[in-house]
Amino acid sequence: MHVSEGVLPGWCLGVGWVLTAGGLYLGLRSINGEKIPRTALLSAAFFIASLIHVPIGVTSVHLLLNGLAGALLGWAVFPALFVALLFQAILFQFGGITVLGVNTFNMAFPGVVAYYAVKPLLRRGTTGSLIAAGVLAALIGVFLAATFLSLELICTGSSFTKTAELAFLAHIPVAAVEAVVNSFVFLYLKKSGIKLEV
């Protein structure tokens, strides 16, 4: 779901950078000492997750894990994903440097939404609610990111409904896999006595 270099017009990239800068500011402020290793770990997980990929029809999709990162990090998901996307752009040429702002916002903002959505469920902490949180985080993370992507691609002249339809269909399996992964991660963290909500 990385937008490539040269696809979007300049103003679109600018808006992306401004929104990402705001997110980064809030994120860096929210990071305290204990949260740094967690941010680094999820940043690394997101960095790797983009290499796990599933070919679907005409396109190919990969795990995003932005819902998981968002649920466990809150606003700190912005710096985490920014660093991961930066190195994906430099080392793998996924996306690019100029579109980094847009790509970071696409991925990180749904994470923040997921954070607020699953917070009460994580706090309750029963097995059922943790699984529900995992599913919810996956759905919000993946489909909200797909929505943002479709909205941005309107700039290039492609119709919103067509892109959105494709993006949604393509990411259904991703969301399903992520729902399972997220649930297990939440259950595992709970069992290990690690604080889930931040």
Next chain:
Amino acid sequence: MRNFALTLLSLLFLFSAPSLAHKISAFVDVEDGSVSITSYFSDGTPAKNAKVTVYDSKGNVVVTGKTNKEGEFDFKLKKSGKYRAVVLAELGHRAVVDFTVGTPATSQPSESEGNQKVTEKSPRTGAESVNVSVQEFRKVLREELRPVHRELLKIEEAQSSISYRDVIGGLGWIAGIFGAFMFGYCYRRRESGDAS
């Protein structure tokens, strides 16, 4: 349950073999004015139904089309020169590739005219068979070089995929950046702790 979760996670990380990725690459094979563009996602799946636009050196659109099931798009270009192909796949994936049709010497019109004159003159002064054999020689040479050509394309493809080195390097960078962050944080906390 815990073991299962761990296995699942480690499996996921195992599957992340570096050939799997998410961007598209385009490769161009030019032979005598017929051009073949092949586009792949960097794990090797062909980019089907992607929009291809070909521009000439002045930026005019020369050819447009779509890739087939194998991610290929074939077309013919009569004029030699430098071209640029832009492949636009679904969901904002884009690849750009530059290529030249014809020999480098004929890529610039002024030079090609000069060459033409030379070849026109040579039959008059020398044997007429020279001109014919040049054509034949080119054909033979192309046949001979075909395996090399394929090999080069293969190398180009291999280079565009992802290596373990980059993955590990990237993880190292992430660890380093957040490590520095942690260091700064701890340093500051100790400083303020001393002050109070």
